[in-house]
Amino acid sequence: MARIKENDLPKAKLNSNSLQKALRIFKYATNHKWKFFVGLIFLLLTSATALAFPKLMGMLVDCVTNKDLDQANEIALLLMGVLALQAIFSFFRISLFVNFTENSLSNIRFALYENLIKLPMSFFSQKRVGELNSRISADISQLQDTFTTTIAEFLRQFILIVGGFIILGSISPKLTLMMLCIVPLVAVGAVVFGRFIRKYGKKTQDKVAESQVIVEETLQGITNVKAFANEWYELQRYKNKINEIVKIAIKGGQYRGYFASFIILCLFGCVVAVVWYGITLTIKGEVEGVGDLISFILYTTFIGASFGGIAEMYAQIQKAVGATERVFELLDEKPEAISTTIDTANPIKLKGTVNFCNVAFSYPSRKEIEVLKAVSFDVAFGQKIAIVGPSGAGKSTIASLLLRFYDIESGTILIDGKNIYDYDLETLRGNMSIVPQDVILFGGTIKENIAYGKPNATEDEIYMAAKQANALNFIEGFPEKFETIVGERGIKLSGGQRQRIAIARALLKNPSILILDEATSSLDSESEKLVQEALEILMQGRTSIIIAHRLATIRSADQILVLDNGIVSEKGTHQELIALENGKYKNLSTLQFTDF
Structure with a gap:
């Protein structure tokens, strides 16, 4: 989705309900609220000096008729004083409004990002990244412009119109x-x-x-x-x-x-x-004299200009109220119960036994389609279990449920004999690691991407993880070695190199449960060999759940589950399943022309 331009932002109707929602922004002003109200005082003073200017100009012109040079000098000095005051008042008004706005929006940006990053996967599966980016960029920018200048200018123009008409009425x-x-x-x-x-x-x-x-x-x-x-x-x-x-x-x-x-x-x-x-x-x-006429013309000019500007400012305020509503819609979304700080002193280490008991699940966006139907299986500590089946059978869904990306509809998932919903998310996900088919790296260095598995890792730990992941050779081949920038989403690295960085990251995390989601399916033979060797090291001493299309990579699994249409249709070792006459696993093997 293309980034929404600020001019294209929808407007909200201004009523008590929408304004009440918009005023929630003051909650994020914290101890900066006073700056807004003091800014309003300077706004009133700025408007007052602006209204005094045409009157004094008229009095100055009247000095020609009266031929009073001393009075002209006094009024001219007074006018310069009024202009100086207006300049000072304007400076403080703008400075205070900018200070209030930037501090408030900084708090909103952080609160929005904090809430966004803690929202469950069910939210992200129904939203587009471009739309969310727009909330943080275009909507916040609209608020920034409005609170910095538009509201102040709108009020100033309104005061000029009302005050101007009162003064005009007194003249004629x-x-x-x-x-x-x-x-x-x-x-x-x-x-x-x-x-x-x-x-x-x-x-x-x-x-x-x-x-x-x-x-x-x-x-x-x-x-x-x-x-x-x-x-x-x-x-x-x-x-x-x-x-x-x-x-x-x-x-x-x-x-x-x-x-x-x-x-x-x-x-x-x-x-x-x-x-x-x-x-x-x-x-x-x-009309008393030429001075009053000049004052009248200047006030008329002020009022005409204010009428011209106030309509556009009103439209901008409508957009800002709409932007505020959309921002607070995201802030009101219920986040996952996950901490934003890591307790590195006392991490809880799980053993890694897994039990699925009659688990049923449908995705929130497709509730009518039951992806899993009463799925049950057990994985003992240190076992390698493989899940195979056609596309859409629910293989990757099992990994998502294990990580608690989504809530199950019925059944139970146990880890070490304890319901996964009884663990806090930091403990649960802190003991798991996933190596996906399409590895997406962050745009920093190789070192930063490996250390993502353990942000407080030492240089030696990162080096050892890279070595065990078969990544050291290609890393040391780069001039900058571990400081090599990988580019957006890791675009500067090949698929096999990205996979080995992901394995190094998983090794550094040292998880109890490892999930391999078709980790070698998109690689060439040479890369697959290197990645497979690294995966064998990674799987040692931990529970491994392997989701695979290429059956050649899972023949050594302790147990193979065949998922079909949301149920476990076959279960056993490679030898047991290949011996089943007309079995689905055997048919899949035949289709892949694998020589067993």
């Missing part, structure tokens, strides 16, 4: 009424027109993005384009798209032209109308 009720009839309407019209033009501009951007997709697809699949001699087809496809861009852009240009004409004719026409009517009232003596 007639002129105020006339201004009220035209200026706000034209300002709102300009906002609506401007928003329409922005939407049209977005259409152009979308079409440009679509044309870029064509270029990207063509270049990525250039082999196919060349092989089919379809250069003409791709050129035509691209030409059609850029022709669409031209049409929309020209249309958008025309609308921008209309908008410019609208601004010149209507907005400046309103100013002319207000000035004309003000002069008329001044000549008639209904």
Whole structure:
């Protein structure tokens, strides 16, 4: 999923319920709340000095009529003082709001990530990574902009509008009424027109993005384009798209032209109308003097600009409230009962016997499909048990249930004779390690990836784990050795190298129960040999559960389970199962052309 742009964020209706939810952000302000309220005081002071400016400007102009130079000097100094105060008040307002916002959002970001990382696998199986990324990036950014500037500006503009109208009414009720009839309407019209033009501009951007997709697809699949001699087809496809861009852009240009004409004719026409009517009232003596007229025009300009800005700010606040609701939806999700700190002093070590007793399970997203149906088996300490069967039979599900990624619907899973739900998750998962088919490494160094199995491991322990995992040779072949960056998801390493890093990681963890989920199925013969040798070392002295497609890798297992349609249809050693006439295991062996 593409990252949601802030402009595309949905808006929430502003009502008491949505605002009450949004105010929960103050819970994360902790001891920084006072900064917001002191910032509001400076906001009021900023607005007050802004409202004083047009009045003083009018008084300064009146000095021309009165020919009073001393008064002019005093008012000019007063104006400079007002501007200096406004600058100081604005500095503290912005600084305090930014300080409050950044500290609050830092706490929200951490709380969101902490809750997210502790949510159960059932949550992640129903959510897309792109959507979750958007919550942390676009939604938080929207909150950042809103609390840093938008709310403050919205309140400031609102105060300017209300205060401006009160002062205008005191200068000339007639002129105020006339201004009220035209200026706000034209300002709102300009906002609506401007928003329409922005939407049209977005259409152009979308079409440009679509044309870029064509270029990207063509270049990525250039082999196919060349092989089919379809250069003409791709050129035509691209030409059609850029022709669409031209049409929309020209249309958008025309609308921008209309908008410019609208601004010149209507907005400046309103100013002319207000000035004309003000002069008329001044000549008639209904407005005291030129100074009051200048003040009136400045207040009108302030109010018109505020009307224009406040509508956009209101829309931004709606988006922020919507973003807050989505962020708190994640924060309200119930996490797993797992600690975020590790007790390295007294880790509980399990022996590693496993018993599945009539376990039934369906995935939360597909409750109508029963993946496991009354599955039962026992694994003694130190045994190697293999689970085979067709795709979708439930093999990997057994590993997920053992790790308590999901809750079972019925039956019991015991480890060392104790129900797995009686263990805390740190103890349970701390005694297990999984080596999957598709190993995903973190983007740091080889050393960091191996140490992920035991973050406080010594250099010697990491070195020994790499050696036992048959990884030392290729690691030492890199110039940076253990400090080699593996790249995103381990992309700089081959599949076999990634597998051996994962085995080294598991060795370092020293688990009681080892789960191998088709750990060699995607490797070439040479890599498989090296990985298999490392796995044999890894499986020594611990309970091992091997999920496999390639039956050649499990012939030495102490017990083989054949899963089919959610049940254990066959159970026994390789020799016992191969001897079953028309057995599923025997049929699977035949299909793989394995020479037994």
